[in-house]
Amino acid sequence: MSLIKMNIAVIGTGYVGLSTGVCLAEIGHQVNGIDVDEAKINELLQGSSPIYEPELEPLLQKNMKKGNLFFTTSLEIGLKDAEIIILAVGTPQHEDGSVDLSYLFGAAKDLAPHLKNKSIVVIKSTVPVGTNHQVKKLIEDHLPHPIAFDMISNPEFLRQGSAISDTLHPDRIIIGSLESSAASKVEAMYQPLHASIIHTSIESAEMIKYASNAFLATKISFINQIANLCESVGADVEDVAMGMGMDKRIGATFLQAGIGYGGSCFPKDTKALLHMAKQNGHHFSQLNETIAINDTQPLLLVKKAVNRFTDLKGKKIALLGLSFKPETDDMREAPSIKIAQKLLELGTVVTAYDPIAIDRAKQVLGNSIHYANSVWEALKDADALFLLTEWGEFKRIDVTRVTGLMKQPIIFDGRNCFDTDKIEACEKIEYYPVGKKAILKEGFY
Numbered sequence: 001m002s003l004i005k006m007n008i009a010v011i012g013t014g015y016v017g018l019s020t021g022v023c024l025a026e027i028g029h030q031v032n033g034i035d036v037d038e039a040k041i042n043e044l045l046q047g048s049s050p051i052y053e054p055e056l057e058p059l060l061q062k063n064m065k066k067g068n069l070f071f072t073t074s075l076e077i078g079l080k081d082a083e084i085i086i087l088a089v090g091t092p093q094h095e096d097g098s099v100d101l102s103y104l105f106g107a108a109k110d111l112a113p114h115l116k117n118k119s120i121v122v123i124k125s126t127v128p129v130g131t132n133h134q135v136k137k138l139i140e141d142h143l144p145h146p147i148a149f150d151m152i153s154n155p156e157f158l159r160q161g162s163a164i165s166d167t168l169h170p171d172r173i174i175i176g177s178l179e180s181s182a183a184s185k186v187e188a189m190y191q192p193l194h195a196s197i198i199h200t201s202i203e204s205a206e207m208i209k210y211a212s213n214a215f216l217a218t219k220i221s222f223i224n225q226i227a228n229l230c231e232s233v234g235a236d237v238e239d240v241a242m243g244m245g246m247d248k249r250i251g252a253t254f255l256q257a258g259i260g261y262g263g264s265c266f267p268k269d270t271k272a273l274l275h276m277a278k279q280n281g282h283h284f285s286q287l288n289e290t291i292a293i294n295d296t297q298p299l300l301l302v303k304k305a306v307n308r309f310t311d312l313k314g315k316k317i318a319l320l321g322l323s324f325k326p327e328t329d330d331m332r333e334a335p336s337i338k339i340a341q342k343l344l345e346l347g348t349v350v351t352a353y354d355p356i357a358i359d360r361a362k363q364v365l366g367n368s369i370h371y372a373n374s375v376w377e378a379l380k381d382a383d384a385l386f387l388l389t390e391w392g393e394f395k396r397i398d399v400t401r402v403t404g405l406m407k408q409p410i411i412f413d414g415r416n417c418f419d420t421d422k423i424e425a426c427e428k429i430e431y432y433p434v435g436k437k438a439i440l441k442e443g444f445y
């Protein structure tokens, strides 16, 4: 089957909207990216990506040059010929865990006057069950005159840090619909990806996204609890995870113990599902625990340092890694924030280095901490190193040089990032990983 070229508009050009728009252009569609953020659109029109995501910028430039990718702040211009309109605006959380749908509802109201007969509105943003129906009603209420249009729920599963690759090679595409011809058209839009497509009701599609994220978050909290227990009983969580992961029913991914999950999705989506459950009279106690474990997990690393030093006041701590995971500049809910704040509360002097996320980190942590331009600058004369994000640069680090630069070569590895053979080869080192025995070399002090 050859590609049927479609006119597509993507509303919201953040991590999801931009990756989606660029990839849909790459597979041959005509795409308009629309955003209310003028600065973002201006940057995009220059061919520059406002976010760091591997492979994104070259594909953006290539498709803009080809003329099949355009950006605008104007819904009138962006929706002019749109057959399919994808909503990818943010859905952050309220204090009580419920989802803030104001951006989505705002976009729905604003797009209504520009909607063409027989067009399809696709919700890609993560939204609670029932939202697609609410958005349909909202659009209908704001149409200048009645027209026929369809709603599709098409949740997104890309991972930041590999957004382009995930969008071009998805594990599956979920299409939730009420109407089969609209679902077929959205399936045809994705046809060049040759992905497995699953058709469901709108409600099931909305739920699949939350259930998937809650399950993955639970897997992380579970292995972190096992890690904490491993430390008490002398087992090695990496061996345990490998032994578990080779069981096909369990699978090896999301079994890396560490300082917990962060980012813009797991924290808010788990809380939103919990809220949804509560509203419907269900006590989702397991999810409650997943969240509670994750809330305390980053602080366990600080606790280890307190145990080691007794008093952290005045100690110089180097943080390596600030973003919530490698290959992204996203600082949303990064465990590094909680750790930095706790260290400051305990009177330490914090210097941090991250290959990409420093500018965004400054927006969150301001000048409460120092920022270094390199690993080596951060480590100079440090009393301890906290490894918080497993960037490739840190995995390849020369540990001997690290220990030579630090005042005291004491490492708290929150991601089990360092190679233990290299640690063992050091003459003087104290190394505290997660869920594994500490390595304390004789002759230290």
Ligand SMILES: NC(=O)c1ccc[n+]([C@@H]2O[C@H](COP(=O)([O-])OP(=O)(O)OC[C@H]3O[C@@H](n4cnc5c(N)ncnc54)[C@H](O)[C@@H]3O)[C@@H](O)[C@H]2O)c1
Pocket (backbone or CB within 6 Å): 011, 012, 013, 014, 015, 016, 017, 034, 035, 036, 037, 040, 088, 089, 090, 091, 103, 104, 106, 107, 124, 125, 126, 127, 156, 157, 158, 159, 160, 264, 265
């Ligand atoms: N980031 C991820 O890894 C990821 C993965 C899967 C799903 N999601 C979901 O996708 C959605 C978007 O997430 P994101 O990380 O891309 O968010 P983001 O904050 O990076 O981007 C959202 C964009 O929407 C724009 N926007 C807000 N209101 C608008 C309006 N009325 N019209 C046009 N643009 C508007 C904002 O200016 C912003 O550029 C969320 O629901 C999120 O939960 C995110």
